[in-house]
Amino acid sequence: MKIYTYQGRKNICGERIREMRVKNRLSQSDLAAKVQTEGITLERDSISRIENGSRFIADYELMVFAKVLNVDIQRLMN
Known part of the structure; x- marks a missing residue:
């Protein structure tokens, strides 16, 4: 499977995920642990x-990020 880039990036929501993580006072390890409790195996380096x-972020991963960060998926996409 070929994964394309958009303006040199493999995702458009990583910056927003970081903003929401920092706003919620979570470390990357904390966020990885919360995501893992939802059944998605991600390590700190993946975050x-x-x-x-x-x-790249799969759609099901994006749904879990929105859930654990307590935001709407649209908020992560803008």
């Missing part, structure tokens, strides 16, 4: 790569 745009 880091998502936030800097070097990792």
Whole structure:
């Protein structure tokens, strides 16, 4: 499967995920742990790569991020 980039990034919501994580006073490790409690296996380094745009985010992962960060998916996409 070929994963395309948009303006040099593999996702458009990593920056917003970082903003929401910081707003909720969570470390990358804390966020990874919360995501794992929802059944998605992500490590701290995966969170880091998502936030800097070097990792693709699947739609089901985006749903879990929205849930654990307590925001609407649209908020992560803008």
